[in-house]
Every structure is written in structure tokens, then in C-alpha cells.
Amino acid sequence: VxxxxxxxxxxxxxxxxxxxxxxxxxxxxxxxxxxxxxxxxxxxxxxxxxxxxxxxxxxxxxxxxxxxxxxxxxxxxxxxxxxxxxxxxxxxxxxxxxxxxxxxxxxxxxxxxxxxxxxxxxxxxxxxxxxxxxxxxxxxxxxxxxxxxxxxxxxxxxxxxxxxxxxxxxxxxxxxxxxxxxxxxxxxxxxxxPGAARLYPETDVVPTRPDTRDLKIPELITQKAEKFREKLNLGKDLADKMARSGRRELIEDLISKFSNIKPAFIAETILSTTKEIKRKFDTDVDSITDEQYKEIFGYLDKGKISKDVLMDVLIDYAKGKFRLEKYKMLSDQELEKEVRRILDENKDLEFKKVMGVVMRKLKGKASGKKIAEIVRKLT
Structure with a gap:
């Protein structure tokens, strides 16, 4: 200017x-x-x-x-x-x-x-x-x-x-x-x-060769991505995205702590699901802290909440409204009791439609596979 x-x-x-x-x-x-x-x-x-x-x-x-x-x-x-x-x-x-x-x-x-x-x-x-x-x-x-x-x-x-x-x-x-x-x-x-002086090397000072023996060269992004593909079994796109992300250290920490959850699921949640929430629901999940992510994946790792409701859980955390009771998984006994009740209320429906009603009402309270097993058992 x-x-x-x-x-x-x-x-x-x-x-x-x-x-x-x-x-x-x-x-x-x-x-x-x-x-x-x-x-x-x-x-x-x-x-x-x-x-x-x-x-x-x-x-x-x-x-x-x-x-x-x-x-x-x-x-x-x-x-x-x-x-x-x-x-x-x-x-x-x-x-x-x-x-x-x-x-x-x-x-x-x-x-x-x-x-x-x-x-x-x-x-x-x-x-x-x-x-x-x-x-x-x-x-x-x-x-x-x-x-x-x-x-x-x-x-x-x-x-x-x-x-x-x-x-x-x-x-x-x-x-x-x-x-x-x-x-x-x-x-x-x-x-x-900057003036013209910056265009020329210093001629009055003797060149000094730096000692590089203790110099640690950081990994290239391509090297990091390759490491994530091999060690974490991530797809190419996801590994590249993780290598370039500022949340990389958080993802690695979560993967090391929660072995019952696939690394790809953790990486996908942090890198993609959060952006999807922002785009679809206009909810900024950037307010969720690293400690809160550890808490969320801790619940998943211990089977206290289902992967099916993770998006809802993240939204509630972002809004400061999360309550574990709302998402807590049912025990096998509690699940069977709930399925019986729903089946009794929908006796006239064929299997596929009953299955849809049960899945809708018990979303997040148990895995879809578990719910299907109990429905088949009771019908």
C-alpha cells in the first residue's frame, strides 16, 4: 500500500x-x-x-x-x-x-x-x-x-x-x-x-559449519502416512488425512489407550465425523476437549455406549448436555425384556417391520447384531 x-x-x-x-x-x-x-x-x-x-x-x-x-x-x-x-x-x-x-x-x-x-x-x-x-x-x-x-x-x-x-x-x-x-x-x-543488503551473503564473517550430530530431522508427512497405513491398518486417504492433521497426537493417544476400538474408527471420528456434524447440524464440536474425547472413547471401549449413537453423543458434549444415562447400553436381560414388550405391542407385524420398530426404539441401547439375535429368538 x-x-x-x-x-x-x-x-x-x-x-x-x-x-x-x-x-x-x-x-x-x-x-x-x-x-x-x-x-x-x-x-x-x-x-x-x-x-x-x-x-x-x-x-x-x-x-x-x-x-x-x-x-x-x-x-x-x-x-x-x-x-x-x-x-x-x-x-x-x-x-x-x-x-x-x-x-x-x-x-x-x-x-x-x-x-x-x-x-x-x-x-x-x-x-x-x-x-x-x-x-x-x-x-x-x-x-x-x-x-x-x-x-x-x-x-x-x-x-x-x-x-x-x-x-x-x-x-x-x-x-x-x-x-x-x-x-x-x-x-x-x-x-x-528489507533492503538490498539482504540480497547478498555476509562477507565479513567467516562461514561456520554447524554441528548436526544431535539434529533430529522430523518425519516427512509421507513417511507418517506410510507408518499409519502399516501400523494402524488405515486406508490410504485416512492415513494421509491423519498425517496432515493437527489432531494427530490426540488420535494416536486415543488409539494407544482404547484397544477394543478399531484405530480407523477413532481416526474417522476425529477427522470426518466432527466435520459432518458441523456441516449437517451447524454444531461446532471444536469445543470438545482432548480429555472429553478420552472420556467418550472410554465409554465406547468399556461397552457403556454404542457406536451407533456416537454422533448424538458428540453433539450433546458440544452443547454441554451429555448425560450417560441417556445413552447407557442395556444388559442382555434388560434388552430381552424391552424386546418382548415391543413385540407384544406389535404382534400383527411381519418380521422385517417388527425388526425396524425394535431397532428404531432401541437405537444405541445395544448393538444391531445383538438386537437381531434376540428378535429372532423370540419370534
Whole structure:
């Protein structure tokens, strides 16, 4: 994305293609705002990297972040930003200000949690008096802003150096960057735009041959699929699907725990049945946890529920309504009693129709094979 008087910006990671127009629109707005800020500051911005330790001024500070920093023997460093008063808090994208741009640089470059800037203070436990004391210590005029960071010394210093570099870039308006797409259509700093230097190998450093003796090369997907076909007796398509799935470890764990269930049935349930439920019943079964899957297949393994009702069981788990009593299998004695009752109520029906009635009424309470045996026995 680029506009007149702006710079080319690359936006990475836009997962939803419908979001692209919004990403472009908000990036254009961001660049226009940065150009306006540049005009307000003028062409020369004199940012001196004079980082001052203001820890003493904040010893009794009520900020949780600063208190936590001091407990870890950290410091609070501050940097004067000449001419930036009122600009740091200026919104350049929805819920993102110029200060956010500085903070994102500090996070990426130094790994800090973020920064405070003068336009957002007093806040976050930092009082007006403490703000004034910091400004006085830095020698700020009414037009100057400042940034502070609380962390370990090396990280805090590196963070404010990154802030100083980004502040100096405000003279050019829009710095060339690679930015990350956010879900709300805004973007965040990812890294500087790669330059020509990245196209050439480093010539000033002697090549180093890495020691690969302890390097473990992961299995290829094709190797995993072949292993699943051979060891688990899965069909080619199912083995390939399992090898590529993010649920592979769960499936392997379930197969190792529940030997009374065929591996193919477990794999098919996790990889295909769940998608079928989502498609047919508009029910999202992604909420079912690994532990709940172990519970479900545990019931199957012990014969407490039937495979015939597994889809209904998964739907009930997804909705938080599962009760074992609803699906519990009948004992042989209970099953025969129920079959007798149904047969007595349907004496005039021929065998095939009676069988259909019994199967329908006792679905999930016993295997179809068992029900058929008892019906034949009693008719």
C-alpha cells in the first residue's frame, strides 16, 4: 500500500480476503495521519538519544507495572521527545495512536511489554506530580513529550533507542515497513522493509559449519502416512488425512489407550465425523476437549455406549448436555425384556417391520447384531 507523499508498506498475514479493502482503507488513513504529523513537526527533528534513569522519581509510584519492575531489580528509563507534546496521543488508526507506533517498535526491537508516553499520563498509577517531575528531570518544555519504559536495564535502554529511531522517522512521514494485519483491519509493526543488503551473503564473517550430530530431522508427512497405513491398518486417504492433521497426537493417544476400538474408527471420528456434524447440524464440536474425547472413547471401549449413537453423543458434549444415562447400553436381560414388550405391542407385524420398530426404539441401547439375535429368538 502506498499513497502520494507516503512510502510503500507491505501488509502480511491477511487471513480473511474480505478484510483486504478495510486493511487498505485504514492503512491509507494511517499514512495520511503520519504525513500530517510530519508537517506539524517540520523537516528537522532533533531526537537526542539521552536516556535518563528516573527510577528514583517513581519509588513510591502506584503503577502495578512499575512496582513489578522494581521487585525484579529493574529500572525506569525516560527519553525526551522534543516537539511531540500532543502528538503522541493523536489517533492515526482506530484505537491506535502515534505512541502505539513507538510502543510497537520497542516491543519488537527490545522485547519489552510496552512504553508509557506523556500524552497518556497521568494514568496507569502514575500521578500528575510524577509526570511533572519526569518532565522536569528531562528538561522538557511545554512542546516536548517523553516516553518511559520499565524493565531490566539492557532491555529498557534498547527499547528507548528504538523509540528514538522511530520518532526521528516522523520527519519523513511514513517509514517503509512490513506490517502485520490485525483482525479489526488495523496493522502493527512487524519489521523494517528489507533492503538490498539482504540480497547478498555476509562477507565479513567467516562461514561456520554447524554441528548436526544431535539434529533430529522430523518425519516427512509421507513417511507418517506410510507408518499409519502399516501400523494402524488405515486406508490410504485416512492415513494421509491423519498425517496432515493437527489432531494427530490426540488420535494416536486415543488409539494407544482404547484397544477394543478399531484405530480407523477413532481416526474417522476425529477427522470426518466432527466435520459432518458441523456441516449437517451447524454444531461446532471444536469445543470438545482432548480429555472429553478420552472420556467418550472410554465409554465406547468399556461397552457403556454404542457406536451407533456416537454422533448424538458428540453433539450433546458440544452443547454441554451429555448425560450417560441417556445413552447407557442395556444388559442382555434388560434388552430381552424391552424386546418382548415391543413385540407384544406389535404382534400383527411381519418380521422385517417388527425388526425396524425394535431397532428404531432401541437405537444405541445395544448393538444391531445383538438386537437381531434376540428378535429372532423370540419370534
Amino acid at each position: 502506498s499513497i502520494e507523499s507516503g512510502k510503500r508498506i507491505e501488509i502480511k498475514g491477511a487471513q480473511d480476503l474480505k478484510l483486504i479493502p478495510k486493511l487498505v482503507q485504514l492503512e491509507v488513513e494511517r499514512q495520511l495521519n503520519l504525513i500530517e504529523i510530519s508537517k506539524s513537526l517540520g523537516s528537522t527533528i532533533n531526537i537526542k538519544k539521552e536516556i535518563i534513569d528516573v527510577s528514583d522519581l517513581l519509588e513510591g509510584c502506584g503503577s502495578k507495572i512499575i512496582k513489578a519492575c522494581f521487585k525484579k531489580d529493574g529500572v525506569v528509563y525516560a527519553l525526551r521527545l522534543p516537539g511531540f507534546s500532543g502528538l503522541l496521543g493523536r489517533e492515526i488508526s482506530p484505537n491506535k495512536r502515534l505512541g502505539t507506533e513507538f510502543s510497537e517498535r520497542a516491543k519488537v526491537k527490545a522485547g519489552v511489554g510496552g512504553i508509557f508516553h506523556s500524552d497518556e499520563l497521568p494514568a496507569y498509577g502514575i500521578t500528575e506530580e510524577e509526570k511533572k517531575a519526569i518532565a522536569l528531570e528531562l528538561g522538557c518544555s511545554k512542546d516536548d513529550g517523553f516516553a518511559i519504559v520499565a524493565d531490566q536495564k539492557p532491555k529498557a535502554e534498547k527499547a528507548l533507542q528504538a523509540v528514538a529511531e522511530r520518532a526521528a522517522m516522523c520527519a519523513e512521514g511514513v517509514p517503509r515497513e512490513v506490517r502485520k494485519a490485525n483482525q479489526d483491519g488495523t496493522t502493527s509493526f512487524l519489521r523494517p522493509m
